[in-house]
Amino acid sequence: MLLELEGIGKSYPGVRALDDVSLHLAAGEVLGLVGENGAGKSTLMKVLGGVVRPDAGRIRLHGRDFPQLSVAEAGAQGIAFVHQELSVFDNLDVAANVLMGREPVWGGPLRLVDRRAARAAVAPLLARLGADFGPEAPVATLSIAQRQMVEIARALSMQARIIILDEPTSSLTLSETDRLLATIAALREAGTGIIYISHRLGEITTCADRVTCLRDGRVVGHLARGEINHATMTRLMIGRDLKSLYTPPAAVPREGGGLRIEGLVTEAFPDRSIDLALRPGEILGLAGLVGAGRTSLARALFGVEPALAGRISLGGEELRIGSPREAIAQGIYLVPEDRKRSGLVLDMSIAENVSLPDLDGHARAGLVSGGSEARAAEAQRQSLRIRAPGVAVRAGTLSGGNQQKVVLGKWLAMRPRALIFDEPTRGVDVGAKGEIYALMRGLADRGVAVLMISSDMEEVIGVSDRVAVMHEGRIAGTLARHEVNEPNILRLATGQRPEQHMATVEAV
């Protein structure tokens, strides 16, 4: 057995983060680790990485017992992490990243880096992973999937026998995900033990040999290969059955009005144009591969990168959107992909974040009324069920789902007419996901046109009334509700036509 954890416990004041957690991992095995955010996965991984010292329990690595690990011991015992938020140096090349801290040197006391030896050492690792880039490639030019490959190569170069992948596919395209899963299969063949943490149960079903499920710091189930499926895992994770995601609109979306996009040209694809109509009261899913131009479309609609050409109209009125300020003035709001960078000022309170886009509305003679903004924020906290002791709490201390609700609260405190969600539930746990979907549906039912960009297939299929699929900068097709299924979306996303109902695919 590569790794055995026995009765690991860890308490923080007032919180039992881990309680009697035991699991094991054999060589050549992929262990799926699932659980909602806050179930204890991260703390458990920090115990393995030597960052957090457990209060109780035993860690046994290769038959040797450790009451606790230090970071150095974890590394020496062959435990390597591929993190959710990548930790590569994008100002250096691939070889430098892979061998960081262990560079081959020459020149005696001068300790000059031996670039040739470094590249020679890294090239075979990349070849083994099937990478399509060389050791001399600057990391700045690589995609997120390729950067992840760099991290895995780094783990291999350290002779890692246990590789822990934490949400590795949250930023990957479908084909990149497939390639990663193939890489994992190859590593398993070579005898590496892998712990695979993901919210995407489909991937776990594909690649895991066994699954351990955590809830509230406890192991609530071990599943063998034959027992791994969505329903079982979901039930274990949340302790109940998840009801169907899709909620039909309360009223049929109105024709006419809404957000109309004609001949829109974005900076990312200057030779392609986009036509799209979004009805008030519907949720239009926008699917496609990463890099298909979906985020560029959102940025153009919100005025972050104004469109090069084309017309945008809302409720029949043509708009000129040159900045987020102008978009906001028209009631077009964006819930951005990277909420920590673009959605929130993490060091400010919930109240200050909620009032930020409409501060003039909370001010008299240029002076902010703290009472007014606190009331508005408190109203949002209650209606969105933001889990925080109060609105004076710093936004940065909240969990992902609650941060996303604060971003939503900014816009719901105003008058949305069209709301664009870019990856609305990335890094959000299952329970909060359901709440966010319900909020989106509530908005649509109030007559708001909702555009939801998502790379999560379950989400696209489960939430959208219609799905538009982008391929290389243009809308490849739009699917009505009854045509929305995974094969159809995939075909359009990869530039093919959907198999059936060819005639019913709306030509847009």
Place this chain on the structure above:
Amino acid sequence: MGRKELGLAVLIVAIAAITATLNPQFLSTVNLMNMANLIGLFGIFSIGQGLIVITGGIDLSVGSMFALLGVVFLDLTANMGVAWPIAVLVVLALGLLMGLVHGLLVTRLGLQPFVVTLCGLLIYRGAARYYTGDSTISLGYAEGLDGLAWLAAGRSYGVPHSFFALVIVAVIVGVVLHRSVFGRYLFAVGRNEEAARYSGIRTGAVVTGAYVLGGLLAGISALLLVFYTSSVSPSSFGNFYELYAIAAAVLGGCSLRGGEGSVLGIVLGTVLLQVLQNLVNILGIPSSLNFAVMGGVILIGALADRQLARRRSAPARVAAKGAVAAAE
């Protein structure tokens, strides 16, 4: 009053008490009013510096601005006989304009504040020296300036007017920074420019506004300083004053990363610097050690602040971790 301001106030009182014990002259009215005058003079432009630091920028050019604005003012009044209200307006407008140019270079052309204002430091100093042929201009020849001289360098109830000026500026900027929409935007932009932009804030205008305000406050300071020294020698007037301002802002709790700071803190930072200067004089420490004492105290202050912050956050961090783990 925040924790930082309180700590600073305690430090000031402690240093003052020690100094007063060693030399009771420290608490004499003459000495206190002399200090108040200097605190007023340095506090005003330190507040301007603080505003810029809160946006995540820095202004290295203020010392040179004083030299250039000072010689312009004296040339207008002493050599050309321009009426002082006009000369004052010209100086304030010039200060404002320099701030505007800095702001636009930073926001529109995307240059780094350090580079922009470093060039300002060099250009304005050079321009001031060229303007006068490197010779000192004195206030002595000017006529009809008595009214302004009283306003700028006079005293009421024994308290120097520069100190009153600082109080007024601090109150106004304090309200603007801590209560107004513009102030909130300054903090938001300093903390996370992108999120501010995504919230519909004209971030460029906000940052430029800070530089413009900084320029205006530098203009006011230039006038007060001219009447304090009653002459301007363009090669040395205002030398290193930008560093006093940065030191006061940093001592007062402004983070050079932006998004943090308070007017009260900056004023207290200025007070501490002036108390230190005064202490060097009054305790008979060789005045050549002046800068070394100041640097030493700032360093110790920064270290103590860091240690206190660590000790405070150590239990808090564990609790926060637990809370996050529980909330997720």
